[in-house]
Amino acid sequence: MMSLRYLPLWITAALLCLLFGIGGWQFDGFASLAVVSNLFSDNAFLLIVALGMTLVIISGGIDLSVGAVIALSGVAVSLLISQYQWHPLAAFALILPAAALFGALMGMLIHVYKLQPFIVTLAGMFLARGLATTLSEESIAIDHSFYDAIAEFGFMLPGGGWVGASTMIFIVVLVLVIMLMHYSRFGACVYAIGGNSQSAQLMGVPVASTTIAIYALSSVLAALAGIVFTFYTFSGYALAGVGMELDAIAAVVIGGTLLTGGSGFVIGTVLGVLLMGVIQTYIIFDGSLSSWWTKIVIGLLLFGFIVLQKLLSRRTAITLAAGRAGHG
Amino acid sequence: MTTPSLVLELKQVCKHFPGVKALQNVDLRLFAGEVHALLGENGAGKSTLIKVMTGALAKSSGDIYFNGQQCHFASPAAAQRAGISTVYQEVNLLPNLSVAQNLFLGHEPRRFGLIQHQKMQQQAQQLLLRFKLSIDVSAPLAQYSVAVQQLIAIARGVAMSAKVLVLDEPTASLDSGEVQMLFDVMRQLREQGVAIVFITHFLEQVYQISDRISVLRNGSKVGEYLTADLPRSQLIEAMLGKELQQLTEQHSATNTAKQAEPLLVLQQISVKGSLNDISLTVAKGQAVGLAGLLGSGRTEVCRAVYGVDVLSGGEIQFGGKTLTLQQPADAIKAGIALCPEERKTEGIIGPLSIRENIMLALQARRGWWRYLPVKQQQQLAAFYIDKLQIATPDADKPIEQLSGGNQQKVILARWLAINPQLLILDEPTRGIDIGAHAEIVLLIKSLCQQGMSLLVTSSELEELVAFAGKVVVLRDRQKVAELSGDNMTAQHIMQAIAEG
Numbered sequence: 001m002m003s004l005r006y007l008p009l010w011i012t013a014a015l016l017c018l019l020f021g022i023g024g025w026q027f028d029g030f031a032s033l034a035v036v037s038n039l040f041s042d043n044a045f046l047l048i049v050a051l052g053m054t055l056v057i058i059s060g061g062i063d064l065s066v067g068a069v070i071a072l073s074g075v076a077v078s079l080l081i082s083q084y085q086w087h088p089l090a091a092f093a094l095i096l097p098a099a100a101l102f103g104a105l106m107g108m109l110i111h112v113y114k115l116q117p118f119i120v121t122l123a124g125m126f127l128a129r130g131l132a133t134t135l136s137e138e139s140i141a142i143d144h145s146f147y148d149a150i151a152e153f154g155f156m157l158p159g160g161g162w163v164g165a166s167t168m169i170f171i172v173v174l175v176l177v178i179m180l181m182h183y184s185r186f187g188a189c190v191y192a193i194g195g196n197s198q199s200a201q202l203m204g205v206p207v208a209s210t211t212i213a214i215y216a217l218s219s220v221l222a223a224l225a226g227i228v229f230t231f232y233t234f235s236g237y238a239l240a241g242v243g244m245e246l247d248a249i250a251a252v253v254i255g256g257t258l259l260t261g262g263s264g265f266v267i268g269t270v271l272g273v274l275l276m277g278v279i280q281t282y283i284i285f286d287g288s289l290s291s292w293w294t295k296i297v298i299g300l301l302l303f304g305f306i307v308l309q310k311l312l313s314r315r316t317a318i319t320l321a322a323g324r325a326g327h328g
Numbered sequence: 329m330t331t332p333s334l335v336l337e338l339k340q341v342c343k344h345f346p347g348v349k350a351l352q353n354v355d356l357r358l359f360a361g362e363v364h365a366l367l368g369e370n371g372a373g374k375s376t377l378i379k380v381m382t383g384a385l386a387k388s389s390g391d392i393y394f395n396g397q398q399c400h401f402a403s404p405a406a407a408q409r410a411g412i413s414t415v416y417q418e419v420n421l422l423p424n425l426s427v428a429q430n431l432f433l434g435h436e437p438r439r440f441g442l443i444q445h446q447k448m449q450q451q452a453q454q455l456l457l458r459f460k461l462s463i464d465v466s467a468p469l470a471q472y473s474v475a476v477q478q479l480i481a482i483a484r485g486v487a488m489s490a491k492v493l494v495l496d497e498p499t500a501s502l503d504s505g506e507v508q509m510l511f512d513v514m515r516q517l518r519e520q521g522v523a524i525v526f527i528t529h530f531l532e533q534v535y536q537i538s539d540r541i542s543v544l545r546n547g548s549k550v551g552e553y554l555t556a557d558l559p560r561s562q563l564i565e566a567m568l569g570k571e572l573q574q575l576t577e578q579h580s581a582t583n584t585a586k587q588a589e590p591l592l593v594l595q596q597i598s599v600k601g602s603l604n605d606i607s608l609t610v611a612k613g614q615a616v617g618l619a620g621l622l623g624s625g626r627t628e629v630c631r632a633v634y635g636v637d638v639l640s641g642g643e644i645q646f647g648g649k650t651l652t653l654q655q656p657a658d659a660i661k662a663g664i665a666l667c668p669e670e671r672k673t674e675g676i677i678g679p680l681s682i683r684e685n686i687m688l689a690l691q692a693r694r695g696w697w698r699y700l701p702v703k704q705q706q707q708l709a710a711f712y713i714d715k716l717q718i719a720t721p722d723a724d725k726p727i728e729q730l731s732g733g734n735q736q737k738v739i740l741a742r743w744l745a746i747n748p749q750l751l752i753l754d755e756p757t758r759g760i761d762i763g764a765h766a767e768i769v770l771l772i773k774s775l776c777q778q779g780m781s782l783l784v785t786s787s788e789l790e791e792l793v794a795f796a797g798k799v800v801v802l803r804d805r806q807k808v809a810e811l812s813g814d815n816m817t818a819q820h821i822m823q824a825i826a827e828g
Contacts, residue, residue: 005468183442188425188433195422202384202420203484204405204434262424
């Protein structure tokens, strides 16, 4: 029974290994540390957003605004650095709390007015995207010595792997989120709200502050992902990250988190993003397939995982009913 | 025993919901080291009182004193911090979390701010040993039966070492062994000086464990008694609220008149988990009353006859033929209609108009391809509005805007429109005002005279005696008495409920 909870996690991990194995067997240089380290650094921003999304989805909500927040934070940071000559760190120090405020506002609307997270964050998405486009329709290039230093920062792994600043930031975030979700009272409250917010309230969970904190965190992580994205592209662009909220949701679901909330693991999301990344890498290595095949495979995977979730929850319902009947 | 000290005191507490006074000037005194039973029929206001007391609902007026100091709990969390923990009626735990997490949510043992999962599980295991439960505390709660979940919910209340522990119907899903175990724990806690509020419908248990009893009826407090001084019959009288003297005269002679041929015969019907071997007969043109406390099986009999619950044994004969019911549609086809107990959730469709609500059953029987012309609908609606004296300006008013009594009449009209042979009314007069009350009783009588048979449950004994030709008394899901003629008095029914 215990294994049932971890089943989606194991399936994702197994698929990841399988695909990596097939790639390594088919192509030279696929099974190398270079490919692995690239998986992390190419997907660092998506990993960071998806971690925030995991929190939101475990609490039973959804955050559609993250893609737009990535774009907004990227544009704002580039604008501050290139046009207003701010030091990048100062720009980050302004953007991250601002993002927290933005998320907290959404969380407040969701909790106080009992609004659907879907609608509130959809509004947030349009707002952030619109703001980003208003700030600048063109892509803004960043040319700053700090960014050059960031690009240089890191260390080599044997076999051509490179652990850069983005990967390091991701790892720090990962550790923090795991601690938060699995080893803090806040995390327990997030799971509790996702299970049944009314029961949680009656059990003394501070539902209001927790909900607000969840969306604030998600926005902060999205803004951080936007910053990491500028490390990657050396620019900020209002149309960056279009649809990335959906990639993040897909990764969370493939990682075994229930969309209905209350169940899932932070590490699952990491596996989900990596699985999506490996599929992409495989298609690039193959060369003959259109990159849109990535989407097709991810679509199929999502279907598979949703069906699996349904089957698992029905299984649980049946055991529950059996337990009840036994006591009848 | 030393004189008990007052822990929590509620004074003149009121709670109003829109249009309803759920609590009116209720006092409650809880003493340290006492089990205080809070009793009353369904809808008496017990759960509301508990919610107000524990911060889940805000009171409209009144004062709460905790350890002599006036206080105000803004949320369940605040009440918990003060030392009042509550186990609500429905298991309010989180099925997705582990047993240990459920036990310690908000109170997890921590080191350097991080939850110590190992330590938490050990403590959880020890705690559950008091309830003789040795289960895997790291498994999700959803895996365990409702009874186990209920014990875990109680253990959570105990774990918080509360000064006041509120148990709202904790025994509903427990078997007798588990109940005794719970009582052992309650006795331990009582010795430790915890004030326990115990809500239940099982009077046996009240006399077994409680020291003091408070009775609520219709949102008001009837009285506070020491359990030892209160005989069972007086307790039931307090709960059902009848002045015995008034009742005997009410008896109407019309009912006993003729013994017509039987329409509905239940032969030793059983439903798994809710009914045992119940036999009864309803004659044509007769109203049969079902009496008994909540949980005695009243509603369950109605559900079985209407095909909501499928029989596990016995037989239903209807009009001389054996009737096999798989679903309510079968019952409707045979000519049986049911007005359910929960008018709000099972009866009315709020936003639809009176006319549409009346048409529902008739249209359902005609099938959706034979739409009833609007003109005919209007005639029919006007006919029933007039006949049942439904107070409304017109037939197109949404039903949710009517008073409870008028809503009930609309539902009655819905079923009268299909002209059933047997009409089942489950608590037709609950929550409606006195005037409408009398009208519905009169209506039941006139329906009988027109040859319709009725099966009516009610906790208003006076009322049962007034319209029923026969009263069947249920207790613990079994039939304990059948009263008719001169035997059928509220007093006798009460005795039957109490003693069986």
